[in-house]
Amino acid sequence: EAQVTQNPRYLITVTGKKLTVTCSQNMNHEYMSWYRQDPGLGLRQIYYSMNVEVTDKGDVPEGYKVSRKEKRNFPLILESPSPNQTSLYFCASSLYYYNEQFFGPGTRLTVL
Amino acid sequence: ELKVEQNPLFLSMQEGKNYTIYCNYSTTSDRLYWYRQDPGKSLESLFVLLSNGAVKQEGRLMASLDTKARLSTLHITAAVHDLSATYFCAVAPGQNFVFGPGTRLSVLP
Numbered sequence: 584e585a586q587v588t589q590n591p592r593y594l595i596t597v598t599g600k601k602l603t604v605t606c607s608q609n610m611n612h613e614y615m616s617w618y619r620q621d622p623g624l625g626l627r628q629i630y631y632s633m634n635v636e637v638t639d640k641g642d643v644p645e646g647y648k649v650s651r652k653e654k655r656n657f658p659l660i661l662e663s664p665s666p667n668q669t670s671l672y673f674c675a676s677s678l679y680y681y682n683e684q685f686f687g688p689g690t691r692l693t694v695l
Numbered sequence: 696e697l698k699v700e701q702n703p704l705f706l707s708m709q710e711g712k713n714y715t716i717y718c719n720y721s722t723t724s725d726r727l728y729w730y731r732q733d734p735g736k737s738l739e740s741l742f743v744l745l746s747n748g749a750v751k752q753e754g755r756l757m758a759s760l761d762t763k764a765r766l767s768t769l770h771i772t773a774a775v776h777d778l779s780a781t782y783f784c785a786v787a788p789g790q791n792f793v794f795g796p797g798t799r800l801s802v803l804p
Contacts, residue, residue, distance in 0.1 A: 616792070625699075625783060625794040626738075633790060641791055673737065680790040681726060683740035 585610045587687035589674050595693045596664055604659045604690050606674030614677045615657040616641070616684065617649065619670040626673065632657055633680060664694040697722045699786050701795040708774050709803055716769040716798045718784035726787040727760050727767045731780045732797070738783065741769075774802045 587608045596602055608615065616631040618641075628641030632651040646668055648660040657676075661668060671691050675684040698721040708714050718727070729741040742751040744760035744767060751758050755778065757770045767784055779802045785794045 614790075618794075623796060625796040626785075627794070628792050631791060639790065642793065675738075681743075681745065681787070683728065683743050684738075684792075685740070686730075686738045688737050 585685070587674055587676055587685050589672075589687040589690050591690060592688060593691050595695065597695050598665055599663050602661050602664060602692075604661075604672060604674075604692070606657045606659065606687060607655050608657075608676040608685070609655065610676065610678070610685065611654065612676040612678050612685075613654070614680045614682070614684075615651065616675045617647070617657070617659045618673045618675065619643065619668075620673060620689075621670050629659070629672075631680075664692075666694050668692065669694045697724070697786060697788055697793045699784060699793050699795040701782075701784060701798050703798060704796060705799050705801075707801045707803060708771075710775055711773050713773065714771050716771070716782055716800075718767040718769070718786075718795055720765050720786045720793075722788060723762070723765070724786045724788040725762055728785040728787065728792075729758050729767070729769055730783045730785065732783065733780050741782075771800075776802050776804060778802050 617629040618626040627643045630649040632638045674687040677684045702717045727744045730738040732738045742758040747762040749760045760767045781797045781799045
């Protein structure tokens, strides 16, 4: 089944404890992206990747890192999480940047 | 900085009625996308509009794009309860995406 998977789906952590949210797609898509969703703000793009080893900042990249070493994986790294990063995170992928995006199931992160 | 607005933000309508959701944006873009999100779920793609004048239809939903006016519309015809969801437009000026705040639609019997 063609899909985007994210792990973990739920995470509660404490301020300053490094964490990684994984994202993987099995559709051979070139473009991958991370978003955070907060009430009333819609989705805001954190980082995106046009292809392997090519990443770029979205609108809200501060406090986040990404890497794209393989085409299928695009992990989101929070080196020192803070409470204002408590949010619902979505990974998405598309064949190319102009195609429709397929979204993962979401990861709900709480930083205490 | 690109700003994307949607109107209305909340919409309660009766089954069988027609309505339009508006998405307007502040800078030039030739690409606009519509997504649907059910409560507690992820997003699914509805329409991809890639040029001025593009019109796409699927079932009771029809989307259009006017790049000169920087406006897209999502028209709902003869609404049914299954259309209750939050609808997002997303504008793509380059390789990045900027989403609107979403329109929460409730279709009442």
